[in-house]
Amino acid sequence: MPNHPNRSKGAKAPSANPCKEEVRAAREAAGLTQTAAATLVHATCRSWQHWEAGDRRMHPGVWELFRIKSGALAGVAMTQADQNQCQKTTVLRR
Numbered sequence: 001m002p003n004h005p006n007r008s009k010g011a012k013a014p015s016a017n018p019c020k021e022e023v024r025a026a027r028e029a030a031g032l033t034q035t036a037a038a039t040l041v042h043a044t045c046r047s048w049q050h051w052e053a054g055d056r057r058m059h060p061g062v063w064e065l066f067r068i069k070s071g072a073l074a075g076v077a078m079t080q081a082d083q084n085q086c087q088k089t090t091v092l093r094r
Contacts, residue, residue, distance in 0.1 A: 018063045020054035027052070030070035041066045 018026075027037045027048075038048035041062050050056040066072075 017057040017060055018051075020052055023048075023058060023063075024052045026067065026070065026072055030072065032070065037066065037070075040069050 027034065030037070032040070034048045034052065035045045038045045043062065047056070051058040
C-alpha cells in the first residue's frame, strides 16, 4: 500500500504513528502518569509503557484520542469530569 499514511517515507502524515518521544512528551505535557494516560484512552498501563519504550507503535486513532482528551488538539485542558474519571479508574485498577 504505497499511499498508506503510516508507510510513507517522506514527511510525516498527520495520522501517522507517533514516535516514542512524542508519546512521552505529550503525556508529560498533559501532567499525567502512564497509568492515567492509559486510562484516558482505555488501554492498559503496560500498553502505554510499550508505546513509550518504542516496543510497539501506537495506533494513530489512539494517538488522536489521547491528544483530543488531553487537550493537545483543542488547546484546552482536560475537563474536571475527565480528570475525576481518570482518577477513579486508576484507583479501581490498583
